[in-house]
Amino acid sequence: MRLSRYFLPVLKENPAEAKIVSHSYMLRAGMIKQASAGIYSWLPLGLKVLRNIERIVNEEQIRAGHIPVLMPTVQSADLWRESGRFDVFGAEMLRMSDRHGRDMLYGPTNEEQITDIIRSHVNSYKDLPLTLFQIQWKFRDEVRPRFGVMRGREFLMKDGYNFDIDYDAAIHAYNRHMVSYLRTYERMGLKAIPMRADSGPIGGEDTHEFLVLADTGESEVFYDSAILEMNLGDREVNYDSVDECAAIAKEWTTPYARTDETHDDALFNEVPAERRKTSRGIEVGQIFYFGTKYSESMGANVVTDTGERVPVHMGSHGIGVSRLLGAIIEASHDDKGIIWPEGVTPFHCGIINLKQGDDAADAACEAIYQALTDAGLEPLYDDRKERAGGKFASMDLIGLPWRITVGPRGLKNGVVELTSRKTGENLEMTLEEAVAKVIKIYAAL
Numbered sequence: 001m002r003l004s005r006y007f008l009p010v011l012k013e014n015p016a017e018a019k020i021v022s023h024s025y026m027l028r029a030g031m032i033k034q035a036s037a038g039i040y041s042w043l044p045l046g047l048k049v050l051r052n053i054e055r056i057v058n059e060e061q062i063r064a065g066h067i068p069v070l071m072p073t074v075q076s077a078d079l080w081r082e083s084g085r086f087d088v089f090g091a092e093m094l095r096m097s098d099r100h101g102r103d104m105l106y107g108p109t110n111e112e113q114i115t116d117i118i119r120s121h122v123n124s125y126k127d128l129p130l131t132l133f134q135i136q137w138k139f140r141d142e143v144r145p146r147f148g149v150m151r152g153r154e155f156l157m158k159d160g161y162n163f164d165i166d167y168d169a170a171i172h173a174y175n176r177h178m179v180s181y182l183r184t185y186e187r188m189g190l191k192a193i194p195m196r197a198d199s200g201p202i203g204g205e206d207t208h209e210f211l212v213l214a215d216t217g218e219s220e221v222f223y224d225s226a227i228l229e230m231n232l233g234d235r236e237v238n239y240d241s242v243d244e245c246a247a248i249a250k251e252w253t254t255p256y257a258r259t260d261e262t263h264d265d266a267l268f269n270e271v272p273a274e275r276r277k278t279s280r281g282i283e284v285g286q287i288f289y290f291g292t293k294y295s296e297s298m299g300a301n302v303v304t305d306t307g308e309r310v311p312v313h314m315g316s317h318g319i320g321v322s323r324l325l326g327a328i329i330e331a332s333h334d335d336k337g338i339i340w341p342e343g344v345t346p347f348h349c350g351i352i353n354l355k356q357g358d359d360a361a362d363a364a365c366e367a368i369y370q371a372l373t374d375a376g377l378e379p380l381y382d383d384r385k386e387r388a389g390g391k392f393a394s395m396d397l398i399g400l401p402w403r404i405t406v407g408p409r410g411l412k413n414g415v416v417e418l419t420s421r422k423t424g425e426n427l428e429m430t431l432e433e434a435v436a437k438v439i440k441i442y443a444a445l
C-alpha cells in the first residue's frame with residue numbers, strides 16, 4: 001500500500017477521552033473511530049489488525065478440530081425464556097421488539113442458540129464429540145464502557161461450544177481448548193496466563209481465564225513467576241490425544257495463577273517468595289465446562305450405545321477478539337507508539353523515502369516495494385512529499401515491526417537502513433540484503 005493513496009487519519013494530539021495508552025494509540029493511529037459509547041467503526045488500519053487476529057483464532061480452532069459456524073446477532077427471546085436466562089441477564093442485554101411486537105435481543109452470547117441447533121440435529125452418541133465455534137459480534141450494554149475496544153458494548157468474540165457424551169469427554173474438550181488458546185495467544189506475541197477463575201452461579205470448578213499482564217488490567221492477579229518462562233512453542237500437538245492435551249493443560253495449570261476471585265493466600269504462600277507476584281491483568285479469554293445446564297433445560301439429548309437417553313455435556317469458550325487489539329498494545333508499546341508483534345502487524349514492513357522526487361530514492365523504494373510484494377508481503381510505502389521527521393513519527397506511531405529507510409545519501413554508498421521498531425536497532429545494508437532479511441523474518445513465522 002502507498003500511503004499517499006491510503007486512508008490513515010493519524011492524530012497529532014492525545015485524545016482527551018483516552019485514559020489508557022492502547023485506547024489513545026488506537027485513536028491516534030487512525031485505527032478506530034467512536035460511533036457512540038462503547039461502539040466503534042473500524043478504520044482500515046484497525047480492521048487489518050482485527051482481521052489478522054481473527055485469522056489466527058480461526059486457524060488455531062480449526063487445527064484443534066473445531067468447526068466454524070455463524071449464528072445471527074439478533075436472537076428471539078423465546079429461546080432465552082426456555083433456558084431461564086431472559087430475565088436473569090438484566091440490563092446488560094439489549095432488548096428490542098420487531099414490527100409484530102415479538103421480543104428480540106442482540107446476542108450477548110450464544111449458548112441458547114447453539115443448543116437449539118444441537119437439539120434439532122444431534123441425536124446419537126455417534127454424532128459426538130462436536131465443537132462448533134463462531135467469530136461474531138456481541139452486544140452487552142456494559143455499565144461503564146471504557147478503554148476503547150477493551151470494554152466495548154459492541155465487540156467481536158470467538159465463542160465456541162463443545163458437546164460431549166459425558167464428563168470425561170467434555171474435559172478433553174476443555175483441555176483441547178486450553179492448548180489451542182495457548183497457541184493462539186503465542187502466535188500473537190502475547191503471554192496470556194491461564195488462571196483459575198470463579199465459575200459464578202453455575203458452579204463446578206472447571207473454568208480458567210486467560211490474562212495478559214498489564215498495569216491497566218481490570219483484574220487483580222496472583223501468580224508464580226515461573227509460568228512466565230513457559231512456552232508452547234511450535235511443538236506438535238495431537239489434539240485427539242486425551243493424554244497429550246491433559247498433560248499440557250496440567251503443565252500450565254500447575255504453577256499458582258489465580259484472579260482475586262479465587263485467590264487463596266495459604267496456597268500462594270507455598271510459592272517461593274521471590275517467585276510470588278501480584279499484578280493487574282486483562283482477560284482475553286475464558287474456557288468453561290458447565291455440564292448439562294443448558295442441555296437439560298432445553299432438551300438436548302442423545303441416545304447412548306446402550307440405548308439410554310442422556311443430556312449432552314457442554315462447555316463454552318470465548319476469546320475477546322476485538323479486546324485483543326487493546327491488550328496487545330498495552331503489552332507492546334513505547335512512548336512513540338505501538339510495537340506490533342510480527343504475527344498481527346497490519347503491514348509487514350514500512351518503507352520511508354527520505355527524499356520523494358529524487359530519482360534514485362524513488363526507484364529504490366519502488367524496487368523494495370515490488371520485491372516485498374512479490375514475496376507475498378504487504379509493505380506500507382510512505383511516498384508522501386513530507387518532512388522526514390513527520391514520516392518517522394507516523395511510522396513509529398503505527399508500529400510496524402520493520403522499516404526500511406531510503407535516502408539519496410545512503411544510496412550513494414549503496415546502502416539503505418533496516419530498523420527494528422522493537423529494539424530501535426539500525427542496520428545499514430544493501431537494498432537486496434534488507435529485502436531478503438525481511439522476507440526471511442516472516443517466512444520463519
Ligand code: ATP
Pocket residue numbers: 140142149150151152153154155156157283284285286318319320321322323
Ligand atoms: P469481563 O469479565 O471482562 O466483563 P466476561 O467474563 O463477562 O468479561 P466472557 O463472557 O468470558 O466475558 O467473554 C469472553 C471474552 O470476551 C472475555 O474473556 C473478554 O476477552 C471478551 N469480552 C467480554 N466482554 C467484553 C467487552 N465488553 N468488550 C470487549 N471484550 C469483551
Ligand code: MG
Pocket residue numbers: 209283285286
Ligand atoms: Mg470471562
